[in-house]
Amino acid sequence: MTKFLHRKGLPSYLFPSIVPYLRYVKFQENSRKNRRESMLFLEHSPCLTGGIGAKAENLLVSPSHLNSLGVEMVTLPRGGDFTAHEPGQIVGYLHIDLKKRNLSLGDFLRVLNQSLVVSIKETWGLTVEENPKAPGLYTTEEPKRKLVSEGIFAKSYFTSFGFALNGLNNLSTFSLINPCGAKSEDMTSLLRLGKDKDFPKKRREFVEIFTKTFIDLLP
Secondary structure, three states, X not given: OEEEEEEOOEXXXXXXXXXXXXXXXXXXXHHHHHOOOEEEEEXXXXXXXXXXXXXXXXXXXXXXXXXXXXXXXXXXXXXXXXXXXXXXXXXXEEEXXXXXXXXXXXXXXXXXXXXXXXXXXXXXXXXXXXXXXXXXEEEOOOOOOEEEEEEEEEEOOEEEEEEEEOOOOOOHHHHHEOHHHOOHXXXXXXXXXXXXXOHHHHHHHHHHHHHHHHXXXXX
């Protein structure tokens, strides 16, 4: 595990190995209980997660088929519909005390998206933008595809969950769902965009830039 910046009382960690999804859920619950801020960057084994807005018709296979594939299914209290995690993603989890920082949820989301736009541009030379009709960040060149999925949960003025940037993952797990109510064909990755060169180095660079940008933008 690599520790990055620790400014404004906010430590940031990059995990070198795959972290089971439910292990993270336990961590974020403990973080909220103790109002302990942090940012984590990691990847998960194949799993599907469904938020409070998840619609049954957007899960395209049966639970038994998921079991046969070794894909875990987790229901969560975050916003959003179904999304997928696979090795090769960059998953960022943000645990921020909004009350302590006098920060509204809207301002937090603006800081998050601005930090992602800046760090993706500086690391890979890609321009991404928000879609007013759907959460996440999309490539700006046609055909526009979703590169970053987002799902934030804020309870007691404390945030958890975060974003997943598709890196070297082949997006096969996304074919099991309509991700965030859209089509799996609408997803893309750095691999599909031809931006997979020197990925371990670029992954670290992205985390460093994102962390610095995000912390600098916080109150």
